[in-house]
Amino acid sequence: MHPVMKKWLGRTALLSALLCLPPPSALATGPVEPLRPATCTVESMLEDVRAGLKGGSPALQRYLKLRLKEAAIAMPAEALQAALAREKDPAVLEALGAALATKASNAENPSLVQPLLARATGDADPSVRAAAVRSLRAMPSVEFMAKNGGVVNYEQLVRDPSPEVRTAVAENLVAESAEVYSGHDRRVSETAVSVAAAANDPAVAAKLLGEVSMEAVGPEAVAQVTKQLRSDDARLRASAATALGGVPGGEVEGARRSLVELYRTDSDPAVRKAALQGLARLGQSGARPLLESLRGVDRAMDPEIDAWLSAMSLNLQEWELLLREKQRLRR
Structure with a gap:
């Protein structure tokens, strides 16, 4: 994508989210349709995300995920949590979970991610469990888990029978240490050490x-x-x-x-x-x-x-x- 388009997308992401506009027509081919504001709902935005993840370009997919995150800050938590409970597609659930985690972080209310933690441990589909874990990437997830009583923690998740879930645990902690705390947070680093000790997976x-x-x-x-x-x-x-x-x-x-x-x-x-x-x-x-x-x-x-x-x-x-x-x- 041209650098000018990247800059334009960044500037319009928040506006599009708040107005619930469709994805920028500049990313698609064919005649340009006029943009019209619409009622912004979780369901309507998830329809866009679902369609984009199936056939959209990587740039469009990134845009749609960002738009959902931005919109989630103003959306009712109950609507996001209900959608999360219904969602079965791992890719869509990961995008929705990241949006819910963003809202939890913005509102300083870690309890909002409890349904997400429940999917990470209790879903029968390992791909869904892994998606739920990945949705916490680059978030203060160690803090989220502690403030939810430690009922779900990374020491528990790293013993999941699915390699995909175990890999997601490692990638989350690596990203959290580097991207959220720039390597300076003792709790995250010591959690990584404890999780490594608890892991049955040497890799x-x-x-x-x-x-x-x-x-x-x-x-x-x-x-x-x-x-x-x-x-x-x-x-x-x-x-x-x-x-x-x-x-x-x-x-x-x-x-x-x-x-x-x-x-x-x-x-x-x-x-x-x-x-x-x-x-x-x-x-x-x-x-x-x-x-x-x-x-x-x-x-x-x-x-x-x-x-x-x-x-x-x-x-x-x-x-x-x-x-x-x-x-x-x-x-």
């Missing part, structure tokens, strides 16, 4: 530890992550090593000892590589002597150590810049 646990920020976690969470270094699954051990590289300053010494021991004792190359990355992040430029002391433990890994030392010689102060330079050296 999901590895995603949580490898991608959720650990910069705000406390000692108990660090101890939980450290236990994962003894997992039978190499992916999970590697992700735990990556997570330990991002712990707060007060936990650095313990994390460093654990990573050195891991590097010396674990024979998996990916785990050793992650341990080196964790050590480099914990010390950055000050990690040089420690990394040099690990030469010869595994000759095949010495080039990895050399790459870190070369990157550190540039005295880059930002971790992301240091990591990017090291990755450039080891392409």
Whole structure:
């Protein structure tokens, strides 16, 4: 889509939602019909969403979901909840659930999402359960669940028999940490650690530890992550090593000892590589002597150590810049 059209859509989304206008005719082919205001109801907007999700372009689908979110803020909660209870199409339910969650956040009323949490745990269709979970993405969902009494929580949802639901749990927490709190929220990060410990799916646990920020976690969470270094699954051990590289300053010494021991004792190359990355992040430029002391433990890994030392010689102060330079050296 042309950039001008993207800007135009952004400016007209709220107006269209409030007036309940049909989707912009500029997105369709054929003669342009005049836009006429209509009574805005949940049902009429869901008809547009349903049709757009079946045959619309990705741009149109994004627009319709945004329009529904904007309109939901002014719609009666009871009407949204009733529509959610009736909805069986996973894609439509996800859009409707996101709109309800937006209203709950805007109204500072987490109880509004109770029907959504009920679908996430109680629906017989795993696709619907996964859609209900995904609809909470990039929302303060950990807070929502806690304020609803913790009856439904991510530790429970991550044990769902459906891989789709378990993946949705991990993606929600990764997105919430990064997009809602920019990695600074202790509760979300510690929830990710607890959910990883509760998961019977090593891939999901590895995603949580490898991608959720650990910069705000406390000692108990660090101890939980450290236990994962003894997992039978190499992916999970590697992700735990990556997570330990991002712990707060007060936990650095313990994390460093654990990573050195891991590097010396674990024979998996990916785990050793992650341990080196964790050590480099914990010390950055000050990690040089420690990394040099690990030469010869595994000759095949010495080039990895050399790459870190070369990157550190540039005295880059930002971790992301240091990591990017090291990755450039080891392409």
